[in-house]
Each structure stands twice: as C-alpha cells, then as structure tokens.
Amino acid sequence: MLRFAITLFAIITSSTCQKYGCLEGDTQKPKPSPESDMQECTLYSKSSCCYADFTEQLAHSPVIKVSNSYWNRCGQLSKSCEDFTKKIECFYRCSPHAARWIHPNDTAAIQAVPLCQSFCDDWYEACKDDSICARNWLTDWEWDESGENHCKNKCIPYSEMYANGTDMCQNMWGESFKVSKSSCLCLQMNKKDTIAIKYLLSKSSEESSSSSSSSSSSEEHACQNKLLKFQKPEEEEGEQTR
Numbered sequence: 088m089l090r091f092a093i094t095l096f097a098i099i100t101s102s103t104c105q106k107y108g109c110l111e112g113d114t115q116k117p118k119p120s121p122e123s124d125m126q127e128c129t130l131y132s133k134s135s136c137c138y139a140d141f142t143e144q145l146a147h148s149p150v151i152k153v154s155n156s157y158w159n160r161c162g163q164l165s166k167s168c169e170d171f172t173k174k175i176e177c178f179y180r181c182s183p184h185a186a187r188w189i190h191p192n193d194t195a196a197i198q199a200v201p202l203c204q205s206f207c208d209d210w211y212e213a214c215k216d217d218s219i220c221a222r223n224w225l226t227d228w229e230w231d232e233s234g235e236n237h238c239k240n241k242c243i244p245y246s247e248m249y250a251n252g253t254d255m256c257q258n259m260w261g262e263s264f265k266v267s268k269s270s271c272l273c274l275q276m277n278k279k280d281t282i283a284i285k286y287l288l289s290k291s292s293e294e295s296s297s298s299s300s301s302s303s304s305s306e307e308h309a310c311q312n313k314l315l316k317f318q319k320p321e322e323e324e325g326e327q328t329r
Contacts, residue, residue: 108183109136111194113154119183128177130277137181145173155234161218161242168214168245174276175260184284190262201267201287206275207252214255215246222248225261271310282317286310 109115115136124139125132126146144153149163153176158164164172179185179197190196220238221227228236249255253266267273272287274280286306 108134108186110179110186110189110197112180114138114141114180125181127173128181130280131177131181131183134183135181136183136185141180142177145176152235156224156236160236160238161220165213165217168217171210171213178274178276179263184288187288196263198262199265200263201269201273202256202264203270203273203275204252204266205270206273207256207266209252211245211249211252211255215244217245218242219245219248222258223261224259225263269307269310271307271314279314279317282310282314285313 108119109117116138119131119134119136122132122135122137122139125135125142126139127142128135128137128145131137144150148166148169150158150169150173152158158169158172163169178200185197185200188197188200190198220240220242221236227239229239230236245255249258256264256266272283274283286309289306
C-alpha cells in the first residue's frame with residue numbers, strides 16, 4: 088500500500104511539474120511567473136521558474152559558485168566558457184519549459200533535452216582550453232559535509248576530458264541533454280528557442296513523431312520556415328542600427 092502511495096505521489100508530482108512548467112528544486116517556484124528584476128537569465132523574465140534574487144549569483148564574473156556548487160575548482164572559467172555555463176544553469180533553474188523534459192525518476196532533474204549541434208560545438212570551442220576535473224558534473228565530485236563539491240581527480244583541459252561538442256553535451260550533465268539530429272527542433276538557449284519550443288511542445292513534435300519520418304520531416308520544414316521569418320526582422324534591425 089505504501090509503495091502504491093509513493094508511486095502515485097511520484098506520478099502526481101511529475102504531472103504537476105509538466106502542467107505548471109517548473110521542476111522541483113531549492114531555487115524553483117511552484118509555477119512560472121514574470122520576474123522584472125533579473126540580473127541574468129533574462130531570456131526567461133516574462134515567465135520564469137526562478138526568483139530574480141537567484142540570478143544575483145550569476146550576475147558578476149567570475150562566477151565562484153551557484154548554491155553549493157563551486158565553478159572554480161580548476162581555476163576560474165574563461166568569460167566565454169562561463170557564459171555558456173550560465174546559459175545551461177539559467178535553463179535548468181529558470182526556464183518554464185525545462186519540466187517538459189522532466190526525468191522519469193527524479194522530479195528535480197531533466198533528461199534528454201534536445202540541444203542544437205551548433206550550440207554544443209560553440210560551447211565546446213568556448214571551453215576547450217579551460218580546465219575541469221569532473222566529466223559528469225552531477226556525479227563525479229567529492230561532496231563534503233556542508234554539501235560543497237571538491238575534485239576527486241586531477242584537473243585537465245576540457246579538450247582532453249571531452250572529444251568534441253557532442254561528447255561534452257551528452258556527458259557533462261549526465262542524461263540531462265542530447266544532441267538533436269534536427270537543426271531547428273532543438274534549443275540554442277537564445278531567442279530562437281521560442282520557435283523550436285512551439286514545435287517541440289506540439290503533438291507531432293520530434294519525440295512523439297519519432298515513428299513517422301514524414302511527420303517529423305513536416306515539423307522540421309515548418310520549423311525552418313518559421314525560423315527564417317523570425318531571423319529576417321532581426322537582420323533588418325541590425326542593418327538599421329549600423
């Protein structure tokens with residue numbers, strides 16, 4: 088009976104996360120709402136799962152730690168690498184869509200969030216000369232009694248820890264992310280995600296249409312067309328400000 092109750096609770100909790108768009112965690116809200124004073128993660132300010140005060144931890148470079156997790160165990164991250172790491176942190180903590188990929192066994196975790204290949208390649212390029220001691224940032228640390236992370240292994244360059252952007256994206260955060268085969272039905276952690284999310288959340292998204300190549304192709308085509316229309320105003324605006 089107890090096992091049934093626990094299972095039922097997990098199902099209800101998972102459904103709640105998906106319905107309201109927020110994961111369960113120490114910095115997440117019960118459901119998303121606007122945040123006008125965010126110092127970072129402003130991509131999600133109109134509908135945020137994190138409170139504005141959380142972003143203060145990310146507002147000053149170099150970032151030393153977020154919650155109890157230190158980012159500088161192998162020295163400070165370069166500014167370019169830090170910027171990408173912030174994008175991942177912001178998505179997990181603040182995105183109202185993160186719970187779309189909630190982990191089936193952990194309501195505070197995500198699984199198989201589709202990242203664009205270009206994003207992963209750029210992230211790798213930004214970090215390849217920085218140093219790291221944990222291949223999986225979720226499991227490969229030694230945690231002390233206060234919950235702070237310490238290196239178990241020696242520090243080596245990202246370029247030695249990971250073979251390429253795909254290897255890094257699909258291993259640095261455990262099962263959290265995957266590299267998408269699509270160039271449009273994937274996330275880049277920028278404004279273009281508004282296009283991808285629309286199709287990823289539709290009934291015939293990449294995940295639900297995996298058994299139908301024609302349906303998947305149709306979604307990809309529609310996404311690409313929408314993305315082109317989205318990019319044109321940005322390009323025109325850029326030309327006007329030159």
